[in-house]
Amino acid sequence: MDLYLPVANLSVNALVIIMLGGGVGLLSGMFGVGGGFLTTPLLIFYGIPPTVAAASAATQVTGASVSGVMAHLERGGVDLRMGGILVVGGIIGSMLGALIFELLASVGQIDTAIAILYVVLLGSVGSLMAKEAWGVFRANKAGVPPPARKRRHHPLVASLPLRWRFYRSGLYISPLAPLILGAVVGILTMLLGVGGGFIMVPAMLYLLGMSTQVVVGTSLYQILFVTIATTMVHSMTTGAVDIVLAGLLLLGSVVGAQIGARFAQRAKPEYLRMALAAVVLLVALQMAVGLFIRPAEIYTVQ
Template identity: 45%
Template sequence: MQLYLPIAELTVNILLFLGVGGAVGFVSGLFGVGGGFLLTPLLIFTGVAPAVAVATVAPQIVASSASAAISYWRRRLIDEKMSLILLSGGMIGSAAGVYVFRALRTLGQLDLILGLAYVTFLGIVGGLMLRESVGAILRSRAGRPPAGRRPGQHNWVHGLPLKVRFRRSKIYVSILPVVALGFGIGFLGTVLGIGGGFLLVPALIYLLRVPTSVVIGTSLAYIVCTMALATVLHAIANGSVDIVLALLLMIGGVIGAQFGAQVGQTLRGEHLRALLAIIVLAVATRFLLGLFLTPADIYSFEVLGALP
């Protein structure tokens, strides 16, 4: 079953992209990460132009994340207060990211920046998460208590002003790092087409000490709102959202996310983090190889302006 994508200018197999959307939706519900860090590379690897892939992934992330977020909300596993404060910075970051994306596309540097950024961010975050999660698993098997802070031990975050109590997350911390996280991840998620959940989840766990069970639902709620804004801005400012492709990915993503959310609630936190770290590192490795391998088409042509 073949279908023509008007914006991507490709003829694709419908079942293939429904399957891709379903698989990424499953990952989204399982880890609470939106799935864009995996879906955007998959689209690029299948021949979709990077600009179209990044913009089109945003509505798919909204659909799959919303589906999974509803499941977590019903179980009261979302910190609504933290989600709102994250969004106060995330909305501004998403808007800024769309216009930086447009500037990079105009300069012709989008493909290179995307490749370098994926290798850097995915490699660093995946490596740190894998190290920590494997250590937690080994400690658990050895019967040792999990590594944690001793009473009275704080990091620099706890010295910041404007502290707020997040009762659902059981923490008392300044809103400044929460707003900053929202802005930074909203910006990067929009520019790279990744949703930002794979950055937000470890940041909330390791920086703010939010429980893993609450982090996933809170991350999903944040991603739904920021990616919805990114979708609208990408469509208006860049005109690169392929709605036909997005619908295929959405259908598969919504179904996959429900299964992922159910499975995610049966696994231990350290096991979830280890699986996510392995997937993140695998995607980073694929992008790293792409930076050094010679492409099949060495030259490309583009019309820069109308002929006189």
């Protein structure tokens, strides 16, 4: 069944978009990531303009994050104080991202910028995940338990002034660190339509030194409010949010996430990490190849 997307200005097969959302939701449920970092590239591969893909993916991530945040709040897995600072930073970042988005769009380079950022980010994150999973494989093969991660914030974080206590996270650090982290993720959310969890979670663990018990819930809390702000900013500035597209994606992702969660309970974590790393690297490779291939249509009208 074909549906017309009013903002993207093209017709799409609704079943294909729902299945795409379902596939991303499946990965989200299996690997514990928001999936926005895969939604935008997949939409671009399907033929959706990059600006509309990024803006609509952020809207889809907003809806998909609600149930996750509620579940973590119920079990006390959210540091509300830390999350609040991350949200403030994320809102500031989304406003800065809107200015960057409009600047790049005005010079006709927004599509290229989105593709390059995805290649760099996905390539880096995928490589790090693959390296970590491979280390676990080698340790298991040798019969040696992998070294436990030491919970310690980065020296740069320790050097920042104005320390606060974050009791739920077990930290005594400057609020400037999560504020800056939130701003960076807010910029990426605005430009790429990602929730930022694939960057936020490692940063919270290895830079801020947060407790693993509250990392995922606090990340989802930040993602929820920042993607709401990003959607509003996109609607008022770029006008690139296609609510029909976002609704189809959300419909598929809700179902896919439930199926993915069932798979995740039966698989070993290191195999899941390696599988996710492979998916991320393949998407990065496809985006990189696309940068050097002449498109069928050199110019697009939006």
